[in-house]
Amino acid sequence: MISTPEGYVAQTSTSLAACLAKVPQLAERLGGKPDAWRVEEVGDGNLNLVFKVYGPQGAMAVKQALPYVRLVGESWPLPLSRAHYEHMALSEHERLTGRLVPKIYHYDETLALIAMELLEPHIIMRHGMIGGIEYPQFAADISTFMARSLFFTSDLALSADRKKAMIGAFSGNTALCKITEDLIFTDPYRVADLNRWTKPYLDPYAARWREDDDLKIAVSRLKLKFMSSAEAMLHGDLHTGSVMLTTEDTRVIDPEFAFMGPMGFDVGAVIANFLINYFSQDGHEGK
Amino acid sequence: MISTPEGYVAQTSTSLAACLAKVPQLAERLGGKPDAWRVEEVGDGNLNLVFKVYGPQGAMAVKQALPYVRLVGESWPLPLSRAHYEHMALSEHERLTGRLVPKIYHYDETLALIAMELLEPHIIMRHGMIGGIEYPQFAADISTFMARSLFFTSDLALSADRKKAMIGAFSGNTALCKITEDLIFTDPYRVADLNRWTKPYLDPYAARWREDDDLKIAVSRLKLKFMSSAEAMLHGDLHTGSVMLTTEDTRVIDPEFAFMGPMGFDVGAVIANFLINYFSQDGHEGK
Numbered sequence: 001m002i003s004t005p006e007g008y009v010a011q012t013s014t015s016l017a018a019c020l021a022k023v024p025q026l027a028e029r030l031g032g033k034p035d036a037w038r039v040e041e042v043g044d045g046n047l048n049l050v051f052k053v054y055g056p057q058g059a060m061a062v063k064q065a066l067p068y069v070r071l072v073g074e075s076w077p078l079p080l081s082r083a084h085y086e087h088m089a090l091s092e093h094e095r096l097t098g099r100l101v102p103k104i105y106h107y108d109e110t111l112a113l114i115a116m117e118l119l120e121p122h123i124i125m126r127h128g129m130i131g132g133i134e135y136p137q138f139a140a141d142i143s144t145f146m147a148r149s150l151f152f153t154s155d156l157a158l159s160a161d162r163k164k165a166m167i168g169a170f171s172g173n174t175a176l177c178k179i180t181e182d183l184i185f186t187d188p189y190r191v192a193d194l195n196r197w198t199k200p201y202l203d204p205y206a207a208r209w210r211e212d213d214d215l216k217i218a219v220s221r222l223k224l225k226f227m228s229s230a231e232a233m234l235h236g237d238l239h240t241g242s243v244m245l246t247t248e249d250t251r252v253i254d255p256e257f258a259f260m261g262p263m264g265f266d267v268g269a270v271i272a273n274f275l276i277n278y279f280s281q282d283g284h285e286g287k
Numbered sequence: 288m289i290s291t292p293e294g295y296v297a298q299t300s301t302s303l304a305a306c307l308a309k310v311p312q313l314a315e316r317l318g319g320k321p322d323a324w325r326v327e328e329v330g331d332g333n334l335n336l337v338f339k340v341y342g343p344q345g346a347m348a349v350k351q352a353l354p355y356v357r358l359v360g361e362s363w364p365l366p367l368s369r370a371h372y373e374h375m376a377l378s379e380h381e382r383l384t385g386r387l388v389p390k391i392y393h394y395d396e397t398l399a400l401i402a403m404e405l406l407e408p409h410i411i412m413r414h415g416m417i418g419g420i421e422y423p424q425f426a427a428d429i430s431t432f433m434a435r436s437l438f439f440t441s442d443l444a445l446s447a448d449r450k451k452a453m454i455g456a457f458s459g460n461t462a463l464c465k466i467t468e469d470l471i472f473t474d475p476y477r478v479a480d481l482n483r484w485t486k487p488y489l490d491p492y493a494a495r496w497r498e499d500d501d502l503k504i505a506v507s508r509l510k511l512k513f514m515s516s517a518e519a520m521l522h523g524d525l526h527t528g529s530v531m532l533t534t535e536d537t538r539v540i541d542p543e544f545a546f547m548g549p550m551g552f553d554v555g556a557v558i559a560n561f562l563i564n565y566f567s568q569d570g571h572e573g574k
Contacts, residue, residue, distance in 0.1 A: 174448035177451070230517050
């Protein structure tokens with residue numbers, strides 16, 4: 001059993017209402033009595049618990065970190081502090097990009113729990129893209145999100161002491177950075193348990209990656225840059241699974257991988273996700 | 288009057304013996320009674336107080352930070368925390384390069400005071416170079432110092448979490464970094480009060496620097512790298528004024544500018560100091 005700090009309790013859809021009722025501004029937002037609140041565990045988070053909560057007056061989303069990777073279980077511990085980094089980054093994003101992120105209603109450091117705006121009828125962008133939905137507003141919104149969040153947390157905009165304070169503030173988010181270091185910059189180029197690809201169709205591509213020394217050297221250079229170049233506050237996981245949207249409204253969620261790193265990582269992740277969708281679209285249409 | 292934390296007292300050559308006598312391992316090292324100890328304020332530090340202390344059994348150097356720049360006075364405040372960063376860097380240097388730095392005997396965080404090995408008959412390398420002394424051991428020693436201190440604090444040697452912990456640990460040393468940002472990367476290319484050059488001989492060179500836009504752009508790129516590229520723990524002020532040596536023994540001192548930055552800054556500072564000495568040698572010989 002993984003140990004957790006005193007006061008931490010993983011919430012369930014039965015326990016959560018009582019937990020939220022203790023916070024006046026949340027109770028007021030939901031309205032009525034806690035026994036009138038409906039709580040649903042969404043169950044599609046890879047790392048965390050995610051709930052939707054509906055009251056007579058209003059609704060909210062509640063995200064709670066578990067002391068392990070939800071998708072894998074207790075065999076893969078992951079520190080609760082990621083909620084701290086997510087809240088810090090989300091607050092910065094709200095300050096810098098306003099309407100492009102969900103509003104934060106409440107943060108509980110002990111419970112590693114964030115209550116925020118429920119995004120409805122928004123869907124995860126990846127699903128929308130696989131479904132072939134066009135998002136005419138997205139290019140402008142994501143460009144604004146990246147331009148403002150990256151520029152205003154870089155040396156181009158901040159004084160050096162404010163910048164170094166941000167570097168210090170995010171320097172402890174190492175467990176999440178390690179996931180990126182492994183899953184993006186190391187594992188895909190070698191035999192690794194977590195590698196997945198469409199078999200047997202992509203077997204020759206996977207094999208070619210494992211044997212390409214030039215590629216490994218090039219990726220090592222990028223990995224070193226990822227680890228040592230503190231250019232700006234990155235979202236750190238800016239793929240189309242971290243965007244919820246409608247055709248009119250775009251919101252970037254889940255910045256728990258945030259740290260001070262090279263701007264190109266966020267920008268590249270967005271572009272790469274478009275390319276992946278583009279090249280896989282034929283396959284999705286064929287189904 | 289600049290305020291200082293409770294317990295901080297700037298030492299004088301009269302007060303210091305009583306202060307050191309309270310620390311058993313220092314008293315033991317000096318030997319005999321405190322009234323038998325001889326204390327000299329060296330008076331050549333730009334930023335700090337530096338004392339030599341001699342007892343019947345042994346001797347030591349004592350360096351204390353003042354809450355301002357010693358050379359300028361109270362009009363230029365500078366945080367006492369620089370002693371904390373100096374001690375942290377000096378400890379790392381000792382661990383990584385052993386005999387190439389002075390031994391630390393004692394560190395007092397409240398007094399911002401470090402007691403360390405007295406280096407005698409060592410002299411400041413800059414004075415030796417101006418005097419035309421050859422140091423056959425220096426190239427090997429400084430190469431070893433840089434290779435070991437830079438490599439072993441970089442991503443090439445550290446795990447990512449250890450590296451990020453070091454970045455966090457040094458991220459508060461902003462006041463000292465600011466001096467470098469201004470005095471090396473900004474002021475020399477514009478009109479600034481602290482600029483000094485040999486007048487009138489170098490006037491046209493100074494004017495040319497002030498008017499060279501290409502140079503300013505190139506230096507801005509290097510400044511951005513200095514501020515954002517956390518490659519390794521830098522000494523941060525690695526010129527020939529931060530080296531004390533004899534023809535046989537080399538010691539690197541004064542790492543209070545230490546922070547996690549680009550390796551090239553330390554390496555470049557050493558090479559630049561050789562070039563400056565080389566080109567000014569004719570002038571020194573002419574005296």
